[in-house]
Amino acid sequence: MSDKKEDRRVQRTRTMLHEALLDLIVEKGYEAITVQDLIDRANIGRSTFYFHFVDKEELLVDTINRTREFLKEQMSKRTIAEETGRTSFGFSLAILQHVQSHKQIYRATVGKQSGALVLHHMKRMITDLAREEIEMQLSSSDSSLIPQDLAVEFVVNTLMTLMIWWMDRNAHYSAYEMDRMFHQLILNGIGWEE
Template structure:
């Protein structure tokens, strides 16, 4: 019973730190955040922070990994129509998350969010690589898989940047952006090599 209470307390502290990180990223950008900012916002002690994380980067990496798991869970819940044309299954969930968290995403794609963007691109790359491999298409790629993955990641990130710039997010839905993403990507690397 005591162990369960401790586990809940640990999870509560970690959740407070994740929320503090996200709030502060929106307010001042990742680079400007200090550990002191995080502990002040989460209302915890410095030793408590360091008992959970080595530094703010480790907190960020865990935060991005949580996003990856959330996207994977949503992929399972969303019934995608199986068509003859390949479609990335992660993209709609990812774009819906961006739409729901537009202030956080705006902070992420801003010039001050380059470090955060690096970690997000890593997660997206893993999701893309996994989907290409599952589709048994990596052997039919006429270009190196890493090049295809890089192209898909950068296309998606460019679209998100365009979409969240200004008021476009109000006029264009995640479903519409997902459609644009697939048109661009499948034209760029060829839908026939992903079947």
């Protein structure tokens, strides 16, 4: 019983720190945030912060990992619900919906010098998701002339460019419209057909 209480307390503290980080990114930009800012916003002690995280970058990586798990969960729910067979790059809609629902955070990071580290870790997350799918797609197709690592770079950079364009220009497109644009760019560029 005490393990469950401790697990809930740990989860609650981590959630408060994740929320504090995201709020402060919007307000100050990632680079300007200090550990003191985080502990003040989350209303926790310094030792509690360091019990959970080594520094603010580890908190950032943990936040992005939580986002990745959330996105994978959303993708699997959608796949199960739709039962439509194979869809290329199913992760893109989940990512774009996440961006749309967290516009303030993404606008505070994309294309900004202070958001470079955030984008670096986000790009790593998207790279992992893209690599998983591309390995499945290209391994089943022996006739592909495109090396997997090149295909991954192409897909990731296209999605990142699309997201930056969307946020920088405050373009009034929905996540679904952006996903259609992404698929049109990718599938024509790689030559896959859905």
